Amino acid sequence: MPERTAELRRSAIPLLASGAADGPVIPLFAHPGSGRSSLSAVSLAVIGTYTPRKCGIATFTADLVEQLGRYHAEIDTQVYALDAGDGGLRYPDHVSLIEQGDPASYAAAARHINEAAPDAVWLQHEFGIFGGPDGEMVRDLIDGVAAPLIVTFHTVLSRPSANQRRIVEHIISRATQIMVMSRHGRDLLVDLYRAPADRVTVIPHGAPDRPFGREASFKAWLGLQDRNVLMTFGLLGPGKGLEHAIEALPAIIARHPQTIYRIVGATHPNLVKDQGEAYREKLIALAQRLGVGDHVQWDNRFLDTPELLDQLEASDIYLTPYPNLQQATSGTLSYAVALGKAVVSTPYVHARELLAEGVGMLVEPNDSAAIAAAVNALLDDRQRLDALRRRAYAEGRKTIWPRFADASAALVHAAAVQPLGEVPLSAALGLSGFNAMCDATGMFQHAIGIVPDRRHGYCLDDNARALILMNHAAAVPPAERLSRSVIFASFVQYAWNPDRNHFRNFMNFDRTWCEDEGSDDSNGRALWALGDTVEHSPFSDMQAWARHWFDETLHTLDDVQSPRAIAFGMLGAAAVLRGTGNHSRAEALLRRGGAFLETLLAASRRPDWAWFEAVLGYDNPRLPQALIEAGTLCDRPDWTRLGLHTLDWIAQRQIAATGLFRPVGSETFGRQHGQMPFDQQPLEAQAAIEACLAAFRSDPSPRWFDHAVSSYRWFLGANDRGVILGDVASGRCRDGVTPRGANANCGAESILAFQLGHVALQHLLAERRTMQRAGEELAEDDHGPAQTLAHP
Structure with a gap:
């Protein structure tokens, strides 16, 4: 029987390839996948059950991989197969296994996929092939994957249980593209599960191309x-x-x-x-x-x-x-x-x-x-x-494999992030977006799109950062710069609550306070802004004002145990020391904070976790930055070394295998010894750039420059979704990178992160150029003309 089967299959070949006696056979379709030289190469991770497992999803996954390989050679696939874990099946060599009932296996698969850095991930979803009630372990898997996600829903329930609905809606929230095989499935996803209609594509199940009537x-x-x-x-x-x-x-x-x-x-x-x-x-x-x-x-x-x-x-x-x-x-x-x-x-x-x-x-x-x-x-x-x-x-004929492969390849290319060309690093940023978020009171917190949202009023955090921006905004005319600085300084000043000996943080649009005492972090940022004003404001009156309020409010951190609040205060104290040359209380804060961070690191450190806490949060590079600056100013090289080491550790965790900056996502917060890729926020990129500037001044290694550049390029599209967040012309910045792309809102924190990250990068570029020129002069004196590094 097998011999006869092979003979019958061979007999189909001339029927498809040769012409009839009266002329050539005109093909009913074209499959442009063959020879599509204009399409970029794409790597694709495919997740699902897989042959030799005996189920329809496994057959579909194998067909998808085979047909993409046959008709779209520009797409390179790697398979991750859900397996029962009994060792009874022998999979092909190109297949990596995920034990469907083991949560650790899902986490390991997500790490492996991220390390392989595919351009897209294609998940086959059916409730029964994943572990946990209703297959809910799929959530942890996709939450850990950074690449754009394509999902095929093989079943779309019209009457899901509450848990099934939660799972499907969560998958939809992560998906860049969604495939279903029927119009009915598409309608259910859009109407019942609230899937974005423009992300749901109907691709009928593929089918073989064989002759008729045999x-x-x-x-x-x-x-x-x-x-x-x-x-x-x-x-x-x-x-x-x-x-x-x-x-x-x-x-x-x-x-x-x-x-x-x-x-x-x-x-x-x-x-x-x-x-x-x-x-x-x-x-x-x-x-x-x-x-x-x-x-x-x-x-x-x-x-x-x-x-x-x-x-x-x-x-x-x-x-x-x-x-x-x-x-x-x-x-x-x-x-x-x-x-x-x-x-x-x-x-x-x-x-x-x-x-x-x-x-x-x-x-x-x-x-x-x-x-x-x-x-x-x-x-x-x-x-x-x-x-x-x-x-x-x-x-x-509408669903034969070449057409299925073309439609599937189009979905992959639509989801995949294509590499970007060079992006400008030194172009001056506009300030119109920043100005639009400000009024006579200060800077608004939030925006809907690019329009300020007055319902959320103002906060000390943003106005302190806005004051820092004005300290460094050399391109702004002096009169306007002073006027803006005074507004933000006034906000900081009015935020002080002498009854509580603390700064308040949140203010309503009508200028009433929402609280009597703000967070430790907001108090630390206020001290940082005051210290930066002492060091960098071009106006002596502003410097004197800031020195007064720094001295008046420094005690707010006396009993604080928040690592970030202390780090923010330390950065302010370091600025005061540099600006004044001598300030015993600022130096005392630096020494106490350095010892505190050193103790935290010793308590939390383990072989694979060189960090101050068991969890990662926001503004992570500020902790190493504070140690580096404290070590430099307090003549504690051991602190500087610890700061450089921990900054290198967090930097490595925030760089994808592709070299893209992948900041710790907000979904990471609270996860012990874990890291999730979304939502990625501008604050982290700014912190990375400024910490690398501090590191470069202590250790002028190319690694700090390279990491700062990668972090800045994140704003300009070199990120996991290829979305441009920062607009050079207006200086606005989107609020972050989500699984579906950019958060369209342009809030104060994001705009300021883009602006201040740009300021720090310009300082780093200038210091690198100075160092290169000094190296060239030395080389010319000793050995003749030296070869310079190309400016990015």
Whole structure:
């Protein structure tokens, strides 16, 4: 039999490739994947079950990988297969395994995918193939993956449980592109699950491309010459409705005694585990009781695709009597239509769409009489049967593998982040976006898009940072610069609450305070802004004002134990020391803070975790930056070394395998010894740049310069979604990178992070140029002209 099968497959080749005697064969379609030299190479990680596992999702995943490889060589795939973990299956070498019931395996897979740095990840979703209730472990897997996510929903429930709905909506929230195989599935995702309509694409299940009308040859292969062959294929279980097809046989055989019904497929493994072969034996007993046992052939195997297609070719009519009318996809139905089979089916979702307009015959579920009537009508009228088969074959041309591959490749290219060219590093930023967020009171906190949202008023955090920006805004005319500085200084001053000896943070739009005492972090940032003003304001009056308020409010950190608040205060104290040359209380804060951070690091450190806490948060590089500056000013080289080491550690954790800056996402907050890629926020990029500037001044290594540049380029599109956050012309900045792209809002924190990150980078560029010039002069004196590094 295998030899005959191979011979039949070989016979198809000249039918597809050669021309007829009167001229060449004109192809019905083009598959531009071959020779598409203009498409960029893309790497794709595919997650799902995979052959040799015996299930429809595994077959689909294998087909997807095979057809992309055949028709779109520019897409390189790596497979991550969900496995039961029993070691019973041997997977191909290019397949990495995820143990479906082991949470640690999902975390390891996410890390492995991120290290491989694919351009996109394509997840096949079905509730039963992932671990946990309703397969909820899929959430942790996709939450840990940084690349753009494509999702195929193989099942879209119209009446999900609360947990199923939560899982689907979470997946949607992470997805860059979504694929379904039916219009009904698309409508459910958009209407019921609130999926963005522009991200949901219908791609019908792919199907083989074989010649039409070869039943006689394949019937002979099976020894079924001159028989009417009905067929059903799939994992056997009560949900297939096979008892109704068997109950229809007496009426069919009474009219057409040469009819045979072939039921092909193994019993579902879960059913075998619970009940053995009781269900199959029940069906066999039913056929015997009805007197049609000799007209039913059982092939108790899960066939590989080539043999399945051969057996389908031997059939005249394909039956899918499924009682579940919500079934969205049937791969074998797509195969049968593409091979030109007459189909009699219940009107489940996929069948309603694929068999519409006379492509097949639909019958009511659980109705054996209707099945018998439909089959007999076709066998009674061979011309009608042939016409139905030809309509099916013509419809199947729309879903053959080349077209499926083209549509799938288009989805991959739409999702994948393409590498960007060079981005400007030294272009001056505009300030119109910053100015639009300010009024006579200060800087608004939030915006909806680019429009300030007055409902959220103001906060000390942002106005302190805005004051720092004015200290460094040399391009702003002096009068305007002073005017702006005074407004932000006034906000800081008014935020001081002498009754509590603390700064307040949040202010309503009507200038009333929302609280009597702000967070430790906001108090630390206020001290930082005051110290920066002492060191960098070009106006002596502003310097004197800042020195007064720094001295007046420094005690707010006396009992504080928040690492970031202390680090912020230390940065302010370092600025005061540099600006004044001598300030005993500022030096005392630096020494206390340095000792505090050193103690934290010693307590939390472990071989794979060189950090001050068991969790990562926001503004992470500020902790090493504070240690570096304290070590320099307090003559503590050990602190400087610790600061450089921990900055290097956090920098390495925030660089993707592709070299892109991947800041700690806000979803990381509170996860012990963990890191999640989203939502990525501008504050972290600014902190990385400024900490690298401090590190470069202590240790002029190229690594600090390179990391600062990568962090700045994150604003300009070199990020996990390829989205441009910072607008050079206006100086605005989007609020971050989400799984779906950019957060469109432009709040104060983001604008200030972009502006201040730019300021720090310009200082770093200038200091690097100075160092290069000094090196060139030395080299010329000693060895002649030196070769300079290219300016990025």
